[in-house]
Amino acid sequence: MTSPEAREETVLSAVAERREIVNDAIEESLPIAEPERLYEASRYLLDAGGKRLRPTVLLAVAEALADQSPESVDYRSFPDLTGEPVDVMAAAVSVEVIQSFTLIHDDIMDDDDLRRGVPAVHREYDLETAILAGDTLYSKAFEIMLDTGAPAERSVEALDVLANTCTQICEGQSLDVEFENREDVLPEEYLRMVEQKTAVLYAASAALPAILLGADDDTVDALYGYGLDVGRAFQIQDDVLDLTVPSDRLGKQRGSDLVEDKRTLITLHARKQGVDVDDLVETDDVDAVTEAEIDEAVAALEEAGSIDYAKETAEELVANGKARLDVLPDNDARRLLEQIADYLIERGY
Amino acid sequence: MTSPEAREETVLSAVAERREIVNDAIEESLPIAEPERLYEASRYLLDAGGKRLRPTVLLAVAEALADQSPESVDYRSFPDLTGEPVDVMAAAVSVEVIQSFTLIHDDIMDDDDLRRGVPAVHREYDLETAILAGDTLYSKAFEIMLDTGAPAERSVEALDVLANTCTQICEGQSLDVEFENREDVLPEEYLRMVEQKTAVLYAASAALPAILLGADDDTVDALYGYGLDVGRAFQIQDDVLDLTVPSDRLGKQRGSDLVEDKRTLITLHARKQGVDVDDLVETDDVDAVTEAEIDEAVAALEEAGSIDYAKETAEELVANGKARLDVLPDNDARRLLEQIADYLIERGY
Numbered sequence A, B: 001m002t003s004p005e006a007r008e009e010t011v012l013s014a015v016a017e018r019r020e021i022v023n024d025a026i027e028e029s030l031p032i033a034e035p036e037r038l039y040e041a042s043r044y045l046l047d048a049g050g051k052r053l054r055p056t057v058l059l060a061v062a063e064a065l066a067d068q069s070p071e072s073v074d075y076r077s078f079p080d081l082t083g084e085p086v087d088v089m090a091a092a093v094s095v096e097v098i099q100s101f102t103l104i105h106d107d108i109m110d111d112d113d114l115r116r117g118v119p120a121v122h123r124e125y126d127l128e129t130a131i132l133a134g135d136t137l138y139s140k141a142f143e144i145m146l147d148t149g150a151p152a153e154r155s156v157e158a159l160d161v162l163a164n165t166c167t168q169i170c171e172g173q174s175l176d177v178e179f180e181n182r183e184d185v186l187p188e189e190y191l192r193m194v195e196q197k198t199a200v201l202y203a204a205s206a207a208l209p210a211i212l213l214g215a216d217d218d219t220v221d222a223l224y225g226y227g228l229d230v231g232r233a234f235q236i237q238d239d240v241l242d243l244t245v246p247s248d249r250l251g252k253q254r255g256s257d258l259v260e261d262k263r264t265l266i267t268l269h270a271r272k273q274g275v276d277v278d279d280l281v282e283t284d285d286v287d288a289v290t291e292a293e294i295d296e297a298v299a300a301l302e303e304a305g306s307i308d309y310a311k312e313t314a315e316e317l318v319a320n321g322k323a324r325l326d327v328l329p330d331n332d333a334r335r336l337l338e339q340i341a342d343y344l345i346e347r348g349y
Helices: A004-029 A036-048 A053-066 A088-110 A127-145 A152-180 A187-213 A217-244 A265-272 A291-303 A306-327 A332-346 B004-029 B036-048 B053-066 B088-110 B127-145 B152-180 B187-213 B217-244 B265-272 B291-303 B306-327 B332-346
Strands: none
Touching: A004 A053, A004 A088, A004 A332, A036 A088, A036 A127, A036 B152, A053 A088, A053 A187, A053 A217, A053 A332, A088 A127, A088 A152, A088 A187, A088 B127, A127 A152, A127 B088, A127 B127, A127 B152, A152 A187, A152 B036, A152 B127, A152 B152, A187 A217, A187 A265, A217 A265, A217 A291, A217 A306, A217 A332, A265 A291, A265 A306, A291 A306, A306 A332, B004 B053, B004 B088, B004 B332, B036 B088, B036 B127, B053 B088, B053 B187, B053 B217, B053 B332, B088 B127, B088 B152, B088 B187, B127 B152, B152 B187, B187 B217, B187 B265, B217 B265, B217 B291, B217 B306, B217 B332, B265 B291, B265 B306, B291 B306, B306 B332
């Protein structure tokens, strides 16, 4: 058994190992072209940081399928299952570019001021530029995904997954907004929303390299399922962390989801158990809430078994997700994907 | 020689002929799915009207290439150049969906209240829904373009044109915003902006059916050039109409471009001729300007030869565009494409 700490170190160093070349690839695929201000705004969040977790999943799946170790490969000319070269790095960049587009537009919709420690794009630039920067990244992601050099049939399938992923992200974001005005959201509905809003991009990250390298449908489906499972677990863990991690480590007020009446798996479970969720925290101002109020609310949610329920749901999803990796050869890259799954629900923040 | 009036009637009836089946196809490809509010907002402008000029160009190119007359064809199962069926209607819908996405986001950026006689989407719904509706149409357009049933190599090329078109539209829109704050815009720069913002979608509409039906590269390039030419002419004519058509027929204040200090080919030419364009109209309030002020400004622009310059530029573009249609067989559909080109600069509003 590996300890959570050792696992975290393994995962973070594997991510860091690939991050630099992913960052170089982003610069190559998305240079600051004319009009400069538009491309600077488009690159702003990408350059501000991010773990590159989705590209790491994508590259690790490619390594696992081709039985390659990361030190030995050129991702730009990666051997597919018949030995022909495919640029899997282009696919990794495409997925990260989509992620960045959704963050820019989400920040406008949620009117958030900060992202990755820097002003949101609509704050650093303006609303018009932020909308347009997101729109530019959107089409660029498709252009980049068309640059893998894979056979046309596989490119078409990859594009289809990418387009469908984007549609689902929009649907999920729309449901998220709708749920804020609905008290009777069921946990199943919440999980479906999380699947669309967050998990499908992990699913695409895991399935796309299999498609591009020419894996069979069962392998593609299993990897897509892995991404859906760990992506949902990731979001549920985010909701748990919001209640259990001290504000200073969290980088924002602990319990802000409760203050803002956000629906989470935890509060939806508690409501079903008869907890008066709306009155758990009286204030709706994150700056005014006290630690004591949050402590009391968390105690009530623990009492109702809601935090355990969320943790167990996330653990179950991770176990399911890991089991799906059976379709991959037994190698280091597959073990990394297992460890990423564990890390997503063990991480402290 | 056909008279402009006869030509207008021919074009408008050809457009009307295809509009109904295009509208049916939009409903088929973009049904009101869950979440309903999101899909209703996405369909709102599409349902509010529009001539469907771009789909008409796309379908007419398909007819011309395959030497078919519109009464005899099923666009969903249209014979490619080897006789295999291709759904060119899907491509026509995709292009119209992209057009609608750009209108929704442009109206937010320009803070326009009305579009096609109805409130803009961000007014009828809200900012969040409008951003998301545009984003949904964006990915749906790619999904729909993947539904033509064309061989994979052609689908990849079509997707590449679509993605590149969207990138250019974003770049053009960004330049348009930038030019509002620059006095020294050159006519060439303006034409390049118009090409990216408006003409590329006409170019895509003309080139996509050729790609999907398996035409050779020269044919594809010539048709793309036709679209670029007539698309630019269309935009220049819009600028001319803003000055020359009475307000009641125009549906908005005549000369509003001058009042709002918008850069157009006309004012950029006049500036080069030494006309003090910024002081042509004193007020910057469209509701306060008088017809006499506009008359005087238009007279100054006529005096400088700027309106004639714009008209001649548009005529030259249309002549070039029509000449490019030589790659098509000589048939009714080709003649319709020629007439559409003429109509775009002859139309009164």
